[in-house]
Amino acid sequence: MRTLIKNALKSETAQDPITIKGWVRTRRDNKEFSFLELNDGTSLANIQCIADAGIPGYQDISKMSTGAAIGITGKLVESPGKGQKWEIHATSIELIGEAPSDYPLQKKGHTPEFLRSISHLRPRANLYGAVFRMRSRMAQAIHRFFNEKDFTYVHTPVITASDCEGAGEMFRVTTQDPTLPKAQKPEDDFFNKPTYLTVSGQLEGEAFATALSNIYTFGPTFRAENSNTTRHANEFWMIEPEMAFCDLEGDMDLAEEFVKFLIKDVLENNEGDLEIFNKFVDKGLIERLKFVAEKPFQRVSYTEAVDILIASGKTFEYPVSWGVNLQSEHERYLTEEHFKCPTTVYNYPKEVKPFYMRINDDGKTVAAMDLLVPGIGEIVGGAQREERLDILQANMKQHNLSEEDYWWYTDLRKYGTCPHAGFGLGFERMIMFATGMKNIRDVIPFARTPGSCEF
Numbered sequence: 001m002r003t004l005i006k007n008a009l010k011s012e013t014a015q016d017p018i019t020i021k022g023w024v025r026t027r028r029d030n031k032e033f034s035f036l037e038l039n040d041g042t043s044l045a046n047i048q049c050i051a052d053a054g055i056p057g058y059q060d061i062s063k064m065s066t067g068a069a070i071g072i073t074g075k076l077v078e079s080p081g082k083g084q085k086w087e088i089h090a091t092s093i094e095l096i097g098e099a100p101s102d103y104p105l106q107k108k109g110h111t112p113e114f115l116r117s118i119s120h121l122r123p124r125a126n127l128y129g130a131v132f133r134m135r136s137r138m139a140q141a142i143h144r145f146f147n148e149k150d151f152t153y154v155h156t157p158v159i160t161a162s163d164c165e166g167a168g169e170m171f172r173v174t175t176q177d178p179t180l181p182k183a184q185k186p187e188d189d190f191f192n193k194p195t196y197l198t199v200s201g202q203l204e205g206e207a208f209a210t211a212l213s214n215i216y217t218f219g220p221t222f223r224a225e226n227s228n229t230t231r232h233a234n235e236f237w238m239i240e241p242e243m244a245f246c247d248l249e250g251d252m253d254l255a256e257e258f259v260k261f262l263i264k265d266v267l268e269n270n271e272g273d274l275e276i277f278n279k280f281v282d283k284g285l286i287e288r289l290k291f292v293a294e295k296p297f298q299r300v301s302y303t304e305a306v307d308i309l310i311a312s313g314k315t316f317e318y319p320v321s322w323g324v325n326l327q328s329e330h331e332r333y334l335t336e337e338h339f340k341c342p343t344t345v346y347n348y349p350k351e352v353k354p355f356y357m358r359i360n361d362d363g364k365t366v367a368a369m370d371l372l373v374p375g376i377g378e379i380v381g382g383a384q385r386e387e388r389l390d391i392l393q394a395n396m397k398q399h400n401l402s403e404e405d406y407w408w409y410t411d412l413r414k415y416g417t418c419p420h421a422g423f424g425l426g427f428e429r430m431i432m433f434a435t436g437m438k439n440i441r442d443v444i445p446f447a448r449t450p451g452s453c454e455f
C-alpha cells in the first residue's frame with residue numbers, strides 16, 4: 001500500500017518496505033546511484049530517496065526528470081543529512097508518467113502572474129500547495145466553529161430571482177438563444193422569470209434562521225462587478241451565519257470571535273505552511289496573526305470613523321465626509337495607521353447600504369457593521385435585519401424593489417417576526433489575511449475575474 005509522504009516524514013520508526021508515489025522535484029545522478037527528491041503535495045516537505053543503479057526500474061532513471069510521476073518502494077531509514085529525519089533507500093523504482101523538458105515548473109522563482117497563466121499546474125508549486133492546503137483546512141475549521149456552536153448548515157440556492165445586495169451586479173441565467181432575432185421575454189425563459197447567479201445566500205438564510213434559530217451557509221457567490229482589483233473576484237465563497245433573536249451587538253461579537261478562531265486555528269495547525277508564507281510572502285505575518293488572535297479588536301461607529309479620517313489630515317483619493325461610503329483607502333487607514341488592529345465599523349448611513357438593514361432610531365443610520373483588517377480592508381459585512389414589516393416595506397419602496405418579487409421575504413416579518421442579524425465573511429479575503437497573499441487570484445484554485453475564465 002502507498003504511504004503519503006507527509007506520514008512517512010512523521011514516522012516514529014524505521015519501516016521496511018514502504019511505497020511512496022509522487023512527482024520528482026529534483027534528481028542528481030552519480031555513477032553508482034541517483035538522488036531524488038519527491039513530493040506528493042501532502043505537505044511542503046519533499047522526501048529524499050536514494051536509488052542504486054541496477055535496482056528494478058532504474059533503466060528509466062533518465063526519464064525521471066522534474067515533474068515526472070514516479071513510485072518508489074524501499075526502506076524508510078533515518079537520514080544522516082541535515083534538515084530531514086527520514087529518507088528512503090529504494091529497492092525498486094517505477095516511472096509512472098514522464099514530464100518532457102518543456103515542463104513549465106522547472107525553476108524556482110516564477111512570478112505570480114506567470115503561475116496564474118498555468119493555473120492547472122500551479123498547485124504543484126510549493127507556495128501554492130501550501131495556500132490550497134490551508135484553504136482546505138480553513139474550510140473545515142469553519143464547519144467546526146459553527147458545529148460547536150449548534151449552528152445548522154443550510155444550502156441556499158445558487159440560482160435565484162432576487163438581488164440581495166441591490167447593486168445590480170448579477171450574472172443572468174438563461175436558456176434563451178441570443179442569436180434569435182425576435183425579442184424573447186423573460187416570462188418565456190426557463191424559470192418563467194429573469195434569474196441570476198446568487199450574490200448572497202442571506203435572504204434564504206433568514207428564512208431558515210427564523211425557523212431553526214442559528215444557521216450558516218457556506219457556498220459560492222457571484223458578482224458581475226467589473227472591478228479589477230486584488231480583492232475582488234467574480235466568483236468567490238462566502239460564509240453567512242444568521243441568528244434569530246440577535247441584535248447588532250451579538251452579530252459583531254460573533255464576527256470577531258469567528259475571525260479570531262480561524263486565525264488561532266491556523267496558528268495551531270498550519271505551522272509549516274505559515275513559515276513558508278512568513279518567509280516568502282510577508283515577513284511580519286506570524287507576528288501579526290498572533291497579535292490578532294490575542295488582542296481585542298477595535299469598534300467604532302461610522303460617524304466616529306469619519307471624524308478620525310477627517311482629523312487625520314490625510315489627502316485621500318476619495319474625500320471623506322459624513323454620508324459617503326468608506327473606500328478601501330479609508331478602511332486601510334483606520335486599521336493600518338490609526339488603530340493598528342482589526343476594527344469593526346458600525347451604524348452606517350442608510351443611503352449607502354442595502355434595503356434589508358434595520359433602521360436605527362436616529363432615522364439616518366442602519367444597524368450595519370463591517371469588519372476591517374490591516375492589508376485588506378473589509379472582510380466581513382453584516383447587519384441586524386429590519387424585522388418590522390411596515391418599515392421594511394417602506395425601505396423596499398425607497399430601493400425601488402417590488403414587493404411582489406419579495407413576497408416570501410416580507411412573509412418572514414408577517415408571521416412570527418423577530419429581531420435577527422447575520423453577516424458574510426469573504427472566504428478568499430480571510431485566506432489572504434491568514435496567508436499574507438496579496439492577490440485574491442492566488443488563493444482561488446481557478447479564479448474568475450473580468451476578461452478571464454480559462455481553465
Ligand code: 4AD
Pocket residue numbers: 164165199200201202223225231232233234236238240241378379380381382383422423424425426427428429440
Ligand atoms: O458586504 P457584502 O456584500 O455582504 C453581503 O453580501 C451580505 N448579504 C452578507 C450577509 O449579511 N449575510 O459581502 C460580504 C463579504 C465582504 O465583506 C467581502 O469579504 C466578500 O464578501 N466579498 C467579496 N470577496 C471577493 N470578491 C468580491 N467581489 C467580493 N464582494 C464581497
Ligand code: MG
Pocket residue numbers: 370378380381
Ligand atoms: Mg460589504
